[in-house]
Amino acid sequence: MKDLPETERLSNVGPDSFGVRMPETPRSSSELYLDLLKRVLTRYNFASPYAEIRPWDTLWARLLQRLFQAPLQAWGLAIVRRTTVDPESRWEGRTPGPPECETQLSLRSLNNLQYCATEALKRGIRGDFIEAGVWRGGATILMAGVLEANGDRDRVVWVADSFRGVPRPDPTRYPADAGDTLFKDRILAVPMEEVQANFVKYNLMSDRIRLLPGWFRDSLPHAPIRELALIRLDGDLYESTYESLRWLYPKLTTGGYLIVDDYGCMQSCRQAVDDFRRQAGIREPLREVDWTGVYWRRER
Ligand SMILES: C[S@@+](CC[C@H](N)C(=O)[O-])C[C@H]1O[C@@H](n2cnc3c(N)ncnc32)[C@H](O)[C@@H]1O
Numbered sequence: 001m002k003d004l005p006e007t008e009r010l011s012n013v014g015p016d017s018f019g020v021r022m023p024e025t026p027r028s029s030s031e032l033y034l035d036l037l038k039r040v041l042t043r044y045n046f047a048s049p050y051a052e053i054r055p056w057d058t059l060w061a062r063l064l065q066r067l068f069q070a071p072l073q074a075w076g077l078a079i080v081r082r083t084t085v086d087p088e089s090r091w092e093g094r095t096p097g098p099p100e101c102e103t104q105l106s107l108r109s110l111n112n113l114q115y116c117a118t119e120a121l122k123r124g125i126r127g128d129f130i131e132a133g134v135w136r137g138g139a140t141i142l143m144a145g146v147l148e149a150n151g152d153r154d155r156v157v158w159v160a161d162s163f164r165g166v167p168r169p170d171p172t173r174y175p176a177d178a179g180d181t182l183f184k185d186r187i188l189a190v191p192m193e194e195v196q197a198n199f200v201k202y203n204l205m206s207d208r209i210r211l212l213p214g215w216f217r218d219s220l221p222h223a224p225i226r227e228l229a230l231i232r233l234d235g236d237l238y239e240s241t242y243e244s245l246r247w248l249y250p251k252l253t254t255g256g257y258l259i260v261d262d263y264g265c266m267q268s269c270r271q272a273v274d275d276f277r278r279q280a281g282i283r284e285p286l287r288e289v290d291w292t293g294v295y296w297r298r299e300r
Helices: 029-042 057-073 089-091 107-122 138-149 192-201 238-251 267-280
Strands: 049-054 078-081 128-132 157-161 209-213 228-233 251-262 292-297
Touching: 029 107, 029 138, 029 209, 089 107, 107 228, 107 251, 128 138, 128 238, 138 192, 138 228, 138 267, 157 192, 192 209, 228 238, 238 251, 238 267
Parallel strands: 128 157, 128 228, 157 209, 228 251
Antiparallel strands: 049 078, 251 292
16 A cells, blocks of 8 residues: 555555555555454444434434434334445544444554554564543443454553543643533444443453543542553543543653543644643644644654
8 A cells, every 4th residue: 555654555556546446566455354353343344324313413303313213213213314435534523433433543543552552562662552531431442352352461451531521620830721512422322331331242341441531630639550552542531631641641651652642632632732732842743643643752
C-alpha cells in the first residue's frame, strides 16, 4: 500500500482498496486477525442496512416512530430507517458508525492505534496500555487484541471511564468547558458491565484487563499504574483531557506513544493539550491521525 501513510501500512484497509487490491507482501494470520477485528469493531462493510431512528433523524421519522412504534412492538416489529454508508467518509471517521458498533473511532484511527501499540512492542518500550474515555470499549479491545496477537503475556490494558458519560462542566476550574452540554448525551453513558460484556464477546476478557471506574480527576491520581507505553485520550472535554495528561503523562516511558482523539474537533480538548504541552515543555511534533486525532512519541 504505497499510498498509505506510515502508520497505516499495517493494514490493507483504505477507502480505495476495499479488499480488492492485493497487499505487497503476504499477510500473517495475526495481521489478518487484527484487520478483521478492526472491521468488526467499526462494522466497516458489515453494517446492517437498517438502523433505529435516532434523536437527530428527521422530524417525520421521529413522528412515525412515536405514533406506531408502541403498537408494533407487541408483534415484535420495529420502525427502522434505511442506512446509507459512504465508505470513504466512514474510513476517515467523518460520519458516525452504525448504532451497533463497539467504537466511535474511524478505521484510520484504529490503524494508528494498532501502529503505536505494535511499535511499542517491537521497540521493547516498557509499560502498559491505557485508554481514558472508552465508551463501549472498542479501542481497548483492539489494544488487547494487539497484545494477544503478538504473544505478549505481561502487559495490562487499563480501561478508564466514568461509565456514566462525561462530567458536568466545572467552569471555575476549567473555563474552556463553560457551556458544554455533552454531559446530557446519554449515548455516551455506557455501563461498566456492557464494556466487560464486549470484551467477553470478542473473547479478549482476562485478568490483564483492568477497569478504572470514576471521573478521571478521582480515579487516575490513585490508579495502581507503574509505567505506560501507550496512552490514548478520548474524553472530549478540557477537564477530561487535562486531568488525564496530568496524571498519566509522567508515567509514559521514553519512546512511548500519546494519542489524543479530539484535538481537531473539540476546541476545549485542543486547548488542554496545548496548555499541558507548554507547561510541561513538550516539544515533540504533533502528527496527524485522521481529520481530528493527533499523536506524538515521547523522546525525553
Ligand atoms: C467519545 S467517548 C470515547 C469513545 C471511545 N474511545 C471509542 O473507542 O469509541 C468519551 C468517553 O469518555 C468518558 N469520559 C469523558 N470525560 C470523562 C471524565 N472526566 N471522567 C471519566 N470518564 C469520562 C465518557 O464516559 C465516554 O465513555
